Amino acid sequence: MTTEDVLLTADADGVRTLTLNRPKAYNSLTVELKERLLAALREAAADPAVRAVVLTGAGKAFCAGQDLKEHVGLLQAGDPSPLSTVADHYNPIVRAIVDMPKPVVAAVNGPAAGAGAAFAYASDLRISAQSANFLMAFANVGLGPDSGASWTLQRLVGLGRAAELMMLARTVDAEEAQRIGLVGEVVPDEELAARAQAVAKKLAAGPTVSYAKIKEVLGTAAESSLEEALAAEDAAQTVLGGTADHREAVEAFVAKRKPEFQGK
The missing domain is CATH 1.10.12 (Lyase 2-enoyl-coa Hydratase; Chain  A, domain 2)
Known part of the structure; x- marks a missing residue:
């Protein structure tokens, strides 16, 4: 893999780590990254050597959600593909995470917004860095939730809290996220990668x-x-x-x- 790859893959001790790798753009989701991530999740599901998966981001962010610059640029160019990205990309990605026949650990290393946050919600375990936060910002751009967030978020924090977070588009820091059940564990930023690998390795060695x-x-x-x-x-x-x-x-x-x- 090279540093230009939008998605990095690494294997160790039965754990496959998928790293969203657009750090300068806060790992926002372009068509290329969405397609690569979907393919990588399906490959991990089918590979018997992979016994657990870690999903994380490069740099200071986990994932800022949809790359709006690409989204607007395609629409202005008359390309209708952005209007089908939920069906073509987001829904299949969430299904691939939820249906993965092995544990998925989200190592949330920084801000997670929109679809990026939803990918973490869809994972089986969520470990957060202290600097991480979560934001359902769909209402700010006149949209409703996608990427399964309407299903996953309320199952984590309850219907009322999910409605509050989506309608008010309020940022939830790591401490509150743990308190309300959004994440299971919060660790210092410098310990996140090692902790996520340790948890995933334990799962990979299990049944x-x-x-x-x-x-x-x-x-x-x-x-x-x-x-x-x-x-x-x-x-x-x-x-x-x-x-x-x-x-x-x-x-x-x-x-x-x-x-x-x-x-x-």
């Missing part, structure tokens, strides 16, 4: 097939009745009970040793 089912069952339960949630749990346990990882965990418990999970 990833179980994590995939946890994601699936939580998604079902978020929008179903109790009976439907119970049925989904039952179905998942039936599958997981027959996995090599489950047998390994039971045998390791009996032998009083640490299990070695294979994701099978």
Whole structure:
């Protein structure tokens, strides 16, 4: 990879780190970056060697959302493609994160706004640097939420708080984000990368097939009745009970040793 690449990819210990790499533009999302990110997420999902994913940004920002300069320039040139970017890019990216059959950790290294914030909300775990903040600024430009934020944000902080953050377009700093449940952990800026890698490495060494089912069952339960949630749990346990990882965990418990999970 070169420093000119808009998306950097690195692998270590079963963890694939995807770094949005337009630091001078606060990692705002151009068509090229959106297409690269979508392809990279799909590749990570399909690669059995990848057992956890870290999503982060280069420089001082996580992601400022849509690159409005490119957006306006294309519209002024008569190009209609910006009007379809939600369907063509944002929705598929969020689906790729949510449907990823392995854990996704958002390492929020700085400001996250709009679609950038929504990508963090869609991730399974969020670790924030102290300097990070979150902003749902759609109303400021006369738009409504996209990138799944209407679905993910209220599940993290509640309907009333989500409406407040979207309608008032109020910036939430890292301390408040942790207090209201938007992020799970806040660390000093200089410790973020190492902490995110440590968490992802721990997940990568775990029963990833179980994590995939946890994601699936939580998604079902978020929008179903109790009976439907119970049925989904039952179905998942039936599958997981027959996995090599489950047998390994039971045998390791009996032998009083640490299990070695294979994701099978």
